[in-house]
Amino acid sequence: MSDAATLARPDPHAAPEAPPLRVMILGAAGRLGRLLSARLAREAQLGGRPVGALDLVDIERPLAPVDSNLEVTARPLDLTARDAVKALAALKPDVIFHLAAAVPSEADADFARGYRGNVIATWALLDALRHLRHAPVFVFGSTTAVFGPPLPDQVPDAQAPVPQSSYGTQKAMAELLIADHGRHGYIDPISLRLPIVAGCPSAPSAAVARFVSDMICEPLAGRTADVPVPLDTRLWIASPEAVVADLLHAAALPADIRGRHRVLATPGLAVTPAQIVAALREVAGTDVAERVRSAPDAEVTRIVASWPGAMSCSAARALRFPADRGLRALILAQIAAQES
């Protein structure tokens, strides 16, 4: 690990005169990316260190957050395009949040495209960063879909990934590649295995797990929502706000902690669709809850049932990663966010 690399790393205990951070978000137009951009723009700090510039990147031009005193750039860029990532690396961001991905249904429907988006683009970026040797903090949005059956009720941190989809395979490969670049000191990475993101608005995507957000948001907005899995299916979920807090927490950890936890499952709530309906009834009334309808789909059920019902998250809990307080609180927060 070179001195230059050490100096480039944000440190929550750094003196206030530390130079402001340049933060890059890949996948900035997605639900998590927008929320993360807005929060960084508003708070203008990360782990106690000032943020000076925010580079927002997405295949569609990401919305620049309003009311920001930061230098904010928004770049429409296809990360799989030739040399696209070299230009990004050349900006020498201190912190990179990598949330860009081909979603599960895309990745399994178009084999080559999934690998291009979820492995090869990330590899090209890592390669560009390796040659620059400024060793940015690198927070990667991974998934519990790296796991597959047979799984214990609570999946421990040391469980072997046995992905049941190309998407899960690609994320697991990226985790390995990222960790090895970290071991060599080319980047200072952490991959977060995120729960199903459940919150409003629903992600505008064909993601298999979108129904979990839909069954919260659509009834609240007066529309019906279909549940394609049995009502007692175990789901491991987190609000977008909690996931964004976890991404920021991961970036602000001391480098030696990240060095010991290159891959980590973040906290979530273990719930069933039936519990979500009951919580909706409690919080928003029977009329709202009755807008959720059962519409079983065998293929979606097969995929969702192959995911962990709950993670033990021992490391994340020991490192005080933020978590939702409960299902009721998660739903109330979504109502509040929609009304704000």
Next chain:
Amino acid sequence: MSDAATLARPDPHAAPEAPPLRVMILGAAGRLGRLLSARLAREAQLGGRPVGALDLVDIERPLAPVDSNLEVTARPLDLTARDAVKALAALKPDVIFHLAAAVPSEADADFARGYRGNVIATWALLDALRHLRHAPVFVFGSTTAVFGPPLPDQVPDAQAPVPQSSYGTQKAMAELLIADHGRHGYIDPISLRLPIVAGCPSAPSAAVARFVSDMICEPLAGRTADVPVPLDTRLWIASPEAVVADLLHAAALPADIRGRHRVLATPGLAVTPAQIVAALREVAGTDVAERVRSAPDAEVTRIVASWPGAMSCSAARALRFPADRGLRALILAQIAAQES
């Protein structure tokens, strides 16, 4: 899974008129490759089905086994060369043994070269096979170096790989990629996590674990051997003969069994250098045992200590994978092989 794919797969219960198999060995000039080639040439069958052709491939021209009635071709080929693997896939082998690799020390000394040899070449081969859609049986030589500390005394099949080297990372990435190609029916693969191969002659390579073979072979040949690790270091080893028997066993399994075990640790012996010296003394006398010298090396010790001391191999044992009978038998077999 297409009917064509099913027909192309060797089946131990197939009728004798089944067409003979075309078998390809990548890395055929290596220690395991030579032994596997010789055995297939001698037996001219695999799982009870006749072998008609043997394609031997290595970066150096592999030796064609003598005394064979098979059609044997030997191809010198750099698998990382552009389009090299397309020509191989076009031969439409029914069974591929993929034993070609950049060894651990190379993979960590030259970052890009290791990935080229251990991931990208394999990926290009898988890509070529995917387009041909004849779904060969694909036996991949992986390694227990995919694991890293903290590890239990006996590492279970469901342990998460946390590689401590680029070599281990690359093998773990290849396992994932291979399994996903299997899930889509493009190949019918199994990746075997092989123990340290301990036997004579020593592999002519810079492999970190070469010392284990050296401390058996060199004293038997009248030369001294240095042991770079503490004498109580736990080593998980197997003879080259046992490993080759495991490769053949894996290729001959029914397809549905491989489908349930895409990645599998093969049997080994849990031994220490001190136990190897004691067994040498017992089998070959004190003079031979005294040719083993302690010569600790901190870096080698660090790497070797990060590997599993023993694997539980539950799946492999249930599937009756062949195993060495014991350390004494392993050494006696090496003496016999050298004298034959």
